[in-house]
Amino acid sequence: MTRLTSERQAIMASAIANSTYFAAPDLPPTALHFIDTAIASFHKLPGSAIALRYIRSSYQDDPVRSLVELFLFIFAVRYLLAPAYSTKRSKNVPLTEDEIDELVDDWTPEPLTSEETMFEKLENDKRPVMTGPAGPKVKLAGSGRTVVNLANYNHYNFAANAELIGKGISTVRTYGVGPCSPPGFYGTQDVHMKSEADIAAHIGMPACIIYAQSFSTISSMLPAFSKRGDIIVADKAANFPIRKGLQISRSQVRWYEHNDMADLERVLQRVVKEGQGKPLTRRFIVTEGLFECVGDMVDLPKVVELKLKYKFRLILDETWSYGILGRTGRGATEQQNVDPMQVDMIVGGLAGALASGGGFCASTNEVVEHQRLSAAAYTYSAALPALLATTASETVALLQEQPQLIQTLRDNTKAIRAPLDPRSEWIRCTSAPENPVLILVLKDQHVEDRKLSIADQEALLQDAVEEALANGVLVTRLKSPPMAVGASAKEAQKQWRPRPGIKVCVTTGLSRKETEAAGKVVRHAITSVMKGRKWQKGTLLAVTPSAAPAA
Secondary structure, rough: OOHHHHHHHHHHHHHHHHHOOOOOOOOOHHHHHHHHOOOOOHHHOOHHHHHHHHHHHHHHHHHHHHHHHHHHHHHHHHHOOOOOOOOOOOOOOOOOOOHHHHHHHHOOOOOOOOOOOOHHHHHHHHHOEOOOOOOEEEOOOOOOOEEEEEOOOOOHHHOHHHHHHHHHHHHHHHHOOOOOOOOHHHHHOHHHHHHHHHHHHHHOOOOOEOOHHHHHHHHHHHHHOOOOOOOEEEEEEOOHHHHHHHHHHHHHHEEOOOOOHHHHHHHHHHHHHHOOOOOOOOOOEEOOOOOOOOOOOOOOOHHHHHHHHOOEEEEEOOOOOOOOOOOOOOOOHHHHOOOOOHHEEEEEOOOOOOOOOEEEEOOOOHHHHHHHHHHHHHHHOOOOOOOHHHHHHHHHHHHHEEEEEEHHHHHHHHHHHHHOOOOOOOOOEOOOOOEEEEEEEEEEEHHOOOOHHHHHHHHHHHHHHHHHHHEEEOEEEEEOOOOEEEEEEEEHHOOOOOOOOHHHHHHOOHHHHHHHHHHHHHHHHHHHHHHOEEEEEEEOOOHHHHHHOOO
């Protein structure tokens, strides 16, 4: 039976291929008539001769190929005729009002933030509230006392500059309070373009782009260039915006010890060795000019040397060093005599020393233009208000025209640092000498001898902050960056955390004598708190109720 079926198939295939058929004694007349009619109809179709030649050659040379092509043809026809796929459920389960209410009551959403600890609650209850402008001296709500303000970044007292205030009022009257649109639509104004050109010329880069938020600048710029599979080598003490940018980029992150150039070279060597024989990837080094959480300065010439040696790109975050370091405030490149073009991307903030808002990224024209379409914070956020763009341009011009402003700030920094470090018995300053933000931490000897935990140190320093405020000087504590969302306890322990400290921000709005006196008040406050505690065998016995939290 199988042999007979095969013979019939061979007869039909041969008949179609040769446009003829041979009568077979085992075929009924009806079948012969059907074959004859089918062949005649097929010959009437346009292009039938071409199809016959193709079938003949493919069947004789490779019959399996004909079967595969026939299967693919049937599949394509079936796919085109199939109904559209729908994600909607075919049947919806009807729920009564009581069932819906029960499901809603049982659902517990995840909290947006962690629950406030007792330490945070007490700290927030005692947090001072200022009335009026935030100048070098401010008035506190409630008590009405006037205190020295060393808790904000008004380093050059630009907030009280009459010329800047007048130009700001004029800008608001001309442009309004905001562009109400992203830069790529109709949010870009001539003041934005002028500010970008002024900052690029000041730093010494071909081009610059301005973002509306300082925090979002580097956290959006990093994902615009580094993607999954790329490699970023970053300093362990990198600030929180950098960490968010690394997380969003989903790149491979390799950490090196804070400001340790030997460890940086070791990590770079390992990355290069692991990448041998593999497809090329984008590789970046990310560091800061002045580190926000520590206060010290990067060794930029050495970083540039390693970057060129191992063929990495360098991203330098100058949020806290632009406007501060260098003769005219150009940042770490001017301070350490490094050509800005040796740095691939310089990122900075305008919300600190420049008394404006937003941030910038200075680089080549290609790098800048890429961000205008690929950086989420630039593409989807409203542009920087014209008032702040004008303020940035004016403050950059003031720093270049009046370099004595920078020198006065450095003189005040030396004046306040003298009574604190090394004269203080209890604390030391981790900030660079040129940094007007002094970060004061307890000396290692006292921490080890008294076995102070992180919670103990935070409680003691918070008491010192309150003691300084009671004596007329407003300072604040150094806050640790928040933990990564969903991080486990083990991951939390591995994450680098800055040491608890007090942050003292210097300003030119105070005289040298006033600045030095404020430093003495801070030193005496720390001494009073540390000596006022009871210690037994290196253990803290008497701690204020604010020392209740976990580390």
